[in-house]
Amino acid sequence: MSTIDPTGLQHLAPVWVNELHRQGVDNDRTLDLWRDGHLKTPPPDRISMLQRWARGETRIVDLTRSEGITHSRVQAMLKDTALRLIAPHLEDLPRWERARSTGVTSEDIANLSNTVPEVVDLALDGWPARRNWTTSGDDVAEAHRRWRAGAPLLDVAAALRVSEHALTQTLRSGESALTPRRLEAADLRSRFGWTASAVSLYRRRRVLPAPDGHEKKSPWWWESSIDAWAEEHDLLRCSECQRVFVSRRGLTGHTTQVHNQSNIHLGYRDETGARQ
Numbered sequence: 001m002s003t004i005d006p007t008g009l010q011h012l013a014p015v016w017v018n019e020l021h022r023q024g025v026d027n028d029r030t031l032d033l034w035r036d037g038h039l040k041t042p043p044p045d046r047i048s049m050l051q052r053w054a055r056g057e058t059r060i061v062d063l064t065r066s067e068g069i070t071h072s073r074v075q076a077m078l079k080d081t082a083l084r085l086i087a088p089h090l091e092d093l094p095r096w097e098r099a100r101s102t103g104v105t106s107e108d109i110a111n112l113s114n115t116v117p118e119v120v121d122l123a124l125d126g127w128p129a130r131r132n133w134t135t136s137g138d139d140v141a142e143a144h145r146r147w148r149a150g151a152p153l154l155d156v157a158a159a160l161r162v163s164e165h166a167l168t169q170t171l172r173s174g175e176s177a178l179t180p181r182r183l184e185a186a187d188l189r190s191r192f193g194w195t196a197s198a199v200s201l202y203r204r205r206r207v208l209p210a211p212d213g214h215e216k217k218s219p220w221w222w223e224s225s226i227d228a229w230a231e232e233h234d235l236l237r238c239s240e241c242q243r244v245f246v247s248r249r250g251l252t253g254h255t256t257q258v259h260n261q262s263n264i265h266l267g268y269r270d271e272t273g274a275r276q
Contacts, residue, residue, distance in 0.1 A: 038083055096124060181222070
């Protein structure tokens with residue numbers, strides 16, 4: 001079985017990334033171990049339960065009554081089932097996301113990947129949107145239109161008839177998703193292993209592409225913009241900690257300073273290339 005690069009998890013919905021971190025998955029070794037322990041296919045009735053819930057055909061309270069178990073137990077069953085169905089496809093996530101961005105439906109992706117459409121949506125988007133939002137199909141369509149036009153969250157939330165805070169919380173938790181994904185500075189730090197100062201310096205030096213928009217004063221980029229930038233640049237990754245560098249000098253300084261303490265030299269530069 002091939003080793004999964006943990007940076008591939010950038011395509012996994014935040015709710016699942018957070019859950020993996022909660023379970024102690026923070027590098028390629030623990031990720032492989034976790035996947036190996038979650039490859040057993042759930043029983044058909046569990047899969048059917050997850051599909052019905054994901055499609056909005058049943059509620060957790062209904063499942064609590066029909067299964068005769070507690071609310072928290074139903075939630076745990078749904079989470080475990082979803083993760084077991086996602087686990088065999090971790091390496092497929094980048095291809096799924098690219099395919100969907102070009103208009104390929106979740107149904108077609110699922111058929112080609114030997115899974116069900118709900119798994120594709122859950123893996124990339126997280127849990128379905130909260131049921132207590134009183135939104136119509138037109139409201140959702142308008143929210144997506146505003147999002148894709150680069151509108152601020154306040155305007156997108158207004159289309160959904162929810163507060164900006166409520167929308168922010170559900171997006172961060174992975175309970176709902178708006179596509180394409182917007183990446184903030186924190187996402188770049190997580191994806192590339194950078195510090196906050198590195199992101200700021202790369203912006204000032206115009207190493208990074210110009211932001212696609214701003215949320216209040218904070219910049220954000222469409223994920224496709226960062227993907228394209230990463231493909232166009234000869235980025236270097238530390239084999240020990242997976243941190244990404246834009247120059248060989250930065251990588252050399254990092255490996256000398258961080259991974260070989262006995263050979264520290266005065267010319268060390270951090271991941272930004274700035275002399276320490």
